[in-house]
Amino acid sequence: xxxxxxxxxxxxxxxxxxWVGDRAHVLDVGCGDGAMLRYLEKGKRCSxxxxxxxxxxxxxxxRRGINVIQHDMEQGLGLFGDNSFDTVLCLSSLQxxxxxxxxLRDIVRVGAEAIVSFPNFAYWPHRVALLKGRxxxxxxxxxxxxxxxxxxxxxxxxxxxxxxxxxLEVIExxxxxxxxxxxFLPNLRGSLAVFxxxxxxxxx
Amino acid sequence: xxxxEPLLLQSGASLGDYTLMYETYGSLNADRSNAVLIxxxxxxxxxxxxxxxxxxxxxxxxDNMVGPGKPVDTDRFFVIGVNNLGSCFGSTxxxxxxxxxxxxxxxxxxxxxxxxxxxxxxxxxxxxxxDCFAAVMGGSLGGMQALSWSIKFPERLRHCIVxxxxxxxxxxxxxxxxxxxxxxxxxxxxxxxxxxxxxxxPKNGLKVARMVGHITYLSNDDMAEKxxxxxxxxxxxxxxxxxxxxxxxxxxxxxxxYLRYQGDKFSEYFDANTYLLITxxxxxxxxxxxxxxxxxxxxATTRAQFLIASFSTDWRFSPERSREIxxxxxxxxxxxxxxxxxxxxxxxxxxxxxxxxxxxxxxxVDRIWAHITAGEAA
Numbered sequence: 001x002x003x004x005x006x007x008x009x010x011x012x013x014x015x016x017x018x019w020v021g022d023r024a025h026v027l028d029v030g031c032g033d034g035a036m037l038r039y040l041e042k043g044k045r046c047s048x049x050x051x052x053x054x055x056x057x058x059x060x061x062x063r064r065g066i067n068v069i070q071h072d073m074e075q076g077l078g079l080f081g082d083n084s085f086d087t088v089l090c091l092s093s094l095q096x097x098x099x100x101x102x103x104l105r106d107i108v109r110v111g112a113e114a115i116v117s118f119p120n121f122a123y124w125p126h127r128v129a130l131l132k133g134r135x136x137x138x139x140x141x142x143x144x145x146x147x148x149x150x151x152x153x154x155x156x157x158x159x160x161x162x163x164x165x166x167x168l169e170v171i172e173x174x175x176x177x178x179x180x181x182x183x184f185l186p187n188l189r190g191s192l193a194v195f196x197x198x199x200x201x202x203x204x
Numbered sequence: 205x206x207x208x209e210p211l212l213l214q215s216g217a218s219l220g221d222y223t224l225m226y227e228t229y230g231s232l233n234a235d236r237s238n239a240v241l242i243x244x245x246x247x248x249x250x251x252x253x254x255x256x257x258x259x260x261x262x263x264x265x266x267d268n269m270v271g272p273g274k275p276v277d278t279d280r281f282f283v284i285g286v287n288n289l290g291s292c293f294g295s296t297x298x299x300x301x302x303x304x305x306x307x308x309x310x311x312x313x314x315x316x317x318x319x320x321x322x323x324x325x326x327x328x329x330x331x332x333x334x335d336c337f338a339a340v341m342g343g344s345l346g347g348m349q350a351l352s353w354s355i356k357f358p359e360r361l362r363h364c365i366v367x368x369x370x371x372x373x374x375x376x377x378x379x380x381x382x383x384x385x386x387x388x389x390x391x392x393x394x395x396x397x398x399x400x401x402x403x404x405x406p407k408n409g410l411k412v413a414r415m416v417g418h419i420t421y422l423s424n425d426d427m428a429e430k431x432x433x434x435x436x437x438x439x440x441x442x443x444x445x446x447x448x449x450x451x452x453x454x455x456x457x458x459x460x461x462y463l464r465y466q467g468d469k470f471s472e473y474f475d476a477n478t479y480l481l482i483t484x485x486x487x488x489x490x491x492x493x494x495x496x497x498x499x500x501x502x503x504a505t506t507r508a509q510f511l512i513a514s515f516s517t518d519w520r521f522s523p524e525r526s527r528e529i530x531x532x533x534x535x536x537x538x539x540x541x542x543x544x545x546x547x548x549x550x551x552x553x554x555x556x557x558x559x560x561x562x563x564x565x566x567x568x569v570d571r572i573w574a575h576i577t578a579g580e581a582a
Contacts, residue, residue: 025537049534055546055560062541062567065574069530070544079531 006039011179012117012192013039016091019115019196020044024086027051027111029073029103030093034061041066048085051077074098077106085111092192094118095150104166108199113171117194120175122155122187140191156187163197171196205331211289211324217314221303224328225250225287225294229270230278232334237576239334240281241325241361242270243342243349246417246482247474249293252285253278266343268557275566280573281338286328288321290481298477299400311397315481318345318489322352326360338572341365343554344521345482348489351529355491358507363572365511365565368518368554370525371499371532372490377520380420381483384413388476397477406476411467413479418466423517423550431459499532509539511568513561515553516546541568 007014013036020026024046028037031050034057040046049067052058061068071079074097088111090103095118097103107114119140120126126136135145143150154162156175163170175182175190182190205226210218227250232239242252244265253264253271270276270283287295290313298313305312329337340353340361347369354364373381388394391409395402435448436455455461495501510533514526523544533540543564547553553561 047537049540058543059560059563059567062543062564063570065571067539067541069534069540069542071542079527079534081535084535 003039003043006035006043007179010035012176012194013091015174015176015179015181016089016115016117016194017044020046020087020089022046024048025084027077027080027085027088029077029088029090029107030096031061031066031068031089032057034064034066034068036089036091037061037066038064073103076102077110080110082109083112086113087111088114090114091117092119095152095154097152100152101162101166104162104168108166108168108197112198114168114197115194116159116197117192118152118154118159119150120156120187120190120193121153122157123177123191124188127188138191154193156190156193159193159195163195167200168197169200171198205328207324207327211320211327213314213320214317215315219289219296219314222289222296222324223294224289224296224324226328227251227285229253229283229285230281232282232332233576235579236334237336237338237579238281238573239329239332239337240276240283241329241337241340241353242266242276242283242285243321243325243340243346244285244288244291245342245344245346246479246486247470248346249291250285250287250295251293252283265555268555268562269565275562276341276569277573280576281569284328284332284334286325288316288482289324290316290478290485292473292475292478297475298397298481299475308398308400310400310477313397313477313481315484317485318348318352319356321485322349322356325349325353326357329360335360337361337363338576339363339365339569341367342369343367344369344551345486345489348486352489352491354506354508354510355502358505361508362575363511363568364506364508365513365568366526366529367513367565368515368521368526368551369529370521371492371502371529373487374525377420378487380416381487384416385480385483387412387416388480391476394476397480399476405471407471410471410474410476410479411464413476414470414474415463415467418463420520421550421552423519423548425517426549427459429548431457431462434458436461499528500535503529503532503536503538506533506536506538511541511543511565513543513545513554513564515550515561516544517548518551518553520551 022044026046026048028050031052037050051069051071053072058068058070088107125138129136173195175186176192177190206223210220212218248265251264253267272279287293290297298309302309340350342350347366350364350366353361388409391406393404394406450456491502492499512526512530514523530542545561547558549556
């Protein structure tokens with residue numbers, strides 16, 4: 001997959017790819033079909049591993065030729081040593097985790113930098129749905145309340161707070177709508193939140 | 205194939221003159237880049253796939269994996285199956301004549317290690333003109349050989365496929381092996397290993413050894429489902445005051461009948477000395493040992509790309525054991541794909557048809573093929 005294909009098919013991934021350095025060693029936590037990691041390997045000469053639990057996605061990732069490790073992220077990232085990656089990606093997966101805080105801490109343990117994305121629950125159509133008295137169903141939250149794998153709902157403001165509590169520094173964050181950054185009222189107009197994080201430098 | 209030059213073994217002994225039985229499938233391409241070596245486990249052989257014209261029922265032990273159109277497609281790859289030294293399917297073993305004495309080796313046959321087998325396989329590869337395998341693969345003990353290849357001959361394989369295996373046996377694994385060995389060693393027909401001269405076979409010992417081993421190949425759930433507590437000759441209407449237990453030490457339960465049958469069948473074709481030496485090779489395998497137990501260091505010399513696979517209900521070589529290999533490879537930044545297959549059949553799953561298992565191996569081997577064809581085009 002080249003950058004144009006990625007931009008067309010997965011504009012959010014294409015945007016996030018800009019934040020990953022050339023030749024970076026990358027861990028993609030919840031790598032899905034492996035499209036992102038494959039692009040990073042081909043387009044930016046990155047190396048690394050993807051973690052995925054679902055059989056069908058492990059198979060797709062294997063077909064794509066990435067190094068996929070079948071593993072339950074809820075079990076943590078014990079397979080990986082401290083600071084063993086330049087960048088850890090956790091894209092649209094965190095909201096499915098039971099142990100969000102523990103995983104977040106593990107992500108910054110194994111990587112110098114982390115990029116975390118999740119559907120922004122405060123996106124305005126979601127607010128409208130709630131005002132109407134219904135749970136939001138949208139392109140970024142496409143499930144009904146009773147069958148959603150998204151067990152954690154968060155807004156940009158909420159996540160910033162958790163990141164602070166976990167001792168993480170937010171390098172930058174952006175709200176995306178259709179893969180394009182939203183600068184005006186991002187917590188209202190962005191459907192996908194993307195954070196760039198790193199461990200806070202320890203004071204001497 | 206006959207080898208005259210002595211093979212120095214890890215024990216310090218050497219094997220002066222030996223034969224390796226092997227089978228090949230498919231054809232070697234012009235640049236000799238499509239060879240795949242299949243390593244066998246405890247009771248299998250060089251006969252990996254297909255049948256023989258004169259033995260149409262003798263199906264290769266990994267026929268669901270290897271053959272035309274199979275995950276390891278013999279229309280693409282040149283596949284080699286080799287019977288290991290000390291085994292009992294044609295390669296030199298304890299039942300063959302010791303040139304030094306003119307009598308069968310018996311107890312005098314040297315103990316071999318996984319590394320010794322790999323050395324012998326490398327000599328076969330030399331003779332066949334294969335400098336570098338596209339892949340070396342195996343399940344269980346076969347997986348240990350593949351792993352050992354990646355350590356011993358890092359430049360001679362591009363991919364290493366290790367299925368339902370382990371970097372070393374646990375105390376429990378060794379314990380089961382020793383029970384099996386004791387069954388053979390204490391059989392009066394064993395005659396200290398020289399039973400060939402007495403024209404007998406320690407059948408009972410071998411049978412019990414196989415029964416013990418077989419238990420460790422199946423999962424508890426699988427056994428419960430296949431046999432449960434079902435009686436061999438159950439009455440039409442059990443219970444109701446009817447006594448259908450036999451109250452003797454014959455066969456009551458289906459599981460007893462099954463294991464005894466498997467044990468009997470095995471003791472008719474397998475060699476007792478082979479069983480002893482192969483279980484010992486399993487026990488000794490521990491590539492991390494010479495690195496102070498550090499598997500990461502042991503795998504530091506590897507250059508291959510890896511596919512590691514395990515099965516959820518395998519309690520003989522559980523997924524945790526495979527994960528140790530994966531972790532050590534990741535620490536070395538090796539290329540590795542790991543599949544943990546949710547399958548009900550315990551350790552035996554590596555030999556059985558399972559769509560997820562076969563799918564991942566096929567996808568991985570297709571990648572190997574894509575690289576080979578890309579290399580030819582370049």
